Amino acid sequence: MSPDGETADPRLQELVEGIVRLAAGDLEARLVASENGDEIDAVITGINLLAEELGHIHAELEERVAARTAMLRRTQVELELMAKTDALTGLANRHLLSERIRDAIAAASDAAKVPAVLVLDLDSFKAINDTLGHSAGDAVLVEVSRRLLSVVRAEDTVARLGGDEFAVLIDSATEEETLAIAQRARDALQESVKIGSETVWTTASIGVCIQRAGYSPEDLIRDADIAMYQAKSEGRNKVRRFHPDMLDAVLERSRITSELRSAAAGGELALLYQPVVELATGRIAGVEALVRWHHPVHGTIMPDLFIGIAEETGLILELGRWVLQEGIAQLGRWKAEAPELAGFGLHVNLSAAELLRNDLVDDVRETLSRHGVEPRRLVLEITETVLMSRGAGEEQILHRLRDLGVGLQIDDFGTGYSSISYLRSLPADTVKVDQSLIRNLESDPRQHKFVAAVLQLIAAAELNAIVEGIETEGQASRLQAMGCQYGQGYLYGRPVDAAQVLERLRGAVQPR
């Protein structure tokens, strides 16, 4: 009812009702206009149109929210995937691998078919990275991934654990099937990998661990890893299955590693010297420095037990540095004590890692000068295989050492590549023929011919030959007859300490 008593237009009341309904959230509510087409109808029409707009905007908003939520969910899935995969190769990462192993263990129902884990470590990856660069290294890793994927079944998982370490989860298989897959993996890596114009070989050491009751995913990976180390220490490019005995070897290694670290500083290392004699005269032409570790508890430990570990852990650099310094210092002392006997040289073994030291040449030069030793009295022994696989960096260092006046010797000749032409191109003065070549010298005429040919080859390359491992007079006389100039071995004396070297030189002590 309007204030002056006249009946109000009923549409006004409907308008109020309509707006109330809309306000309550009923955006579908609509009002009906009359035939008049007047202002009130215009308001009714307007409100209907506004309600329609509101409803439309609402619906659009909900649609956008739904689309955005779906997109966020997809992104989340993608992020989770990224967090579970290796960026370079697309393989599963350690995290995802553990998850899958866990699932496989839980799902295993058949006693004959169980999960297994392989751990693979590439054998010479560091060398590839160092000589060809990291992008070549990455390309190798990608190719290795591809090959591993090609030898596993669809239900298996290939993962990259990091660096050059890979792992495979064999979801469920018999022992034969598992070992077959491991073997296939090994075989797949026998073929070379082509990176641009370079061809590289990268085999792997493979450890296998088959699931047993109570094993967690971490246990499987750990034991496969231990088996992998066993494969590595047995010469690489092998498949080894985990055995509890391997644990002892691992514990031993880590003990030796940690103690070796402090051995040099703690004065536990010592050098012994083995004579190199001129076959014709019996004169001592030089001595080879050999390191010994005098462990406070275990006594004297021989190098074949700890040099390998030193090389793998990088401790070889410290060790090498110590040997060089101590050897040259000793040469200085001999010179000071008995200058008249100063003609012989000191042979020191150099490892592959040390050839990569950019302070090697300076260290040698400085140490020689500090102890007043002429460079030509130092001979560095480098094995055949290390020299064969030398890169540009090592080549430079070898030449700088030659320029310094230091002698270079090819060691363990006859055990490695033995590519004939390299003998002429290597910057060396002497070649030490490995003892394995003269083992049957006296009994096997073919071996005799063979060694004669080897010595001729060395002579033709205008290098001096030293044959090591001479134990009998028979071997010595044959070698001498073949024109070999120098020899080393128990026949001429075992490794002895510095004082005994001097006595020997003075003729006070007879060999053996």
Place this chain on the structure above:
Amino acid sequence: MAPVIVDGGKGSVELDDGGYVHLRWLPKVDIQVEDARAAMATVNDVCQNQPHPMLVDMASVASVSREARAIWSIPCSASRIALLGRSPVDRVLANFFLGVHIPPCPTRFFTSRDDALAWLNSGQAGPTA
């Protein structure tokens, strides 16, 4: 020319001698999106895709759906559009079209046919109704 009936029968289009295209909606029709599309197609045909000013008779149209209104923001052969209505309801409807969508050419609402025609022929853009 004779008026062309728009598909759906809710309106007609003819080319007036005055040089403008004339779209007439019937009273009380509910214009849906198909009607709007059909009308636009007919306008383009009649104009032979040459730009013409357009007079739209929309007085007493009952409703124009949202989708139908959207059609008219697509450029067509109209170079300028005069919406001709009579009632306040027509004005509200016309302004909902003008306010919510951006017309592709100058568009104004009129209640006087003479004013509408004058504007169509003048080629001037003025303030909207």
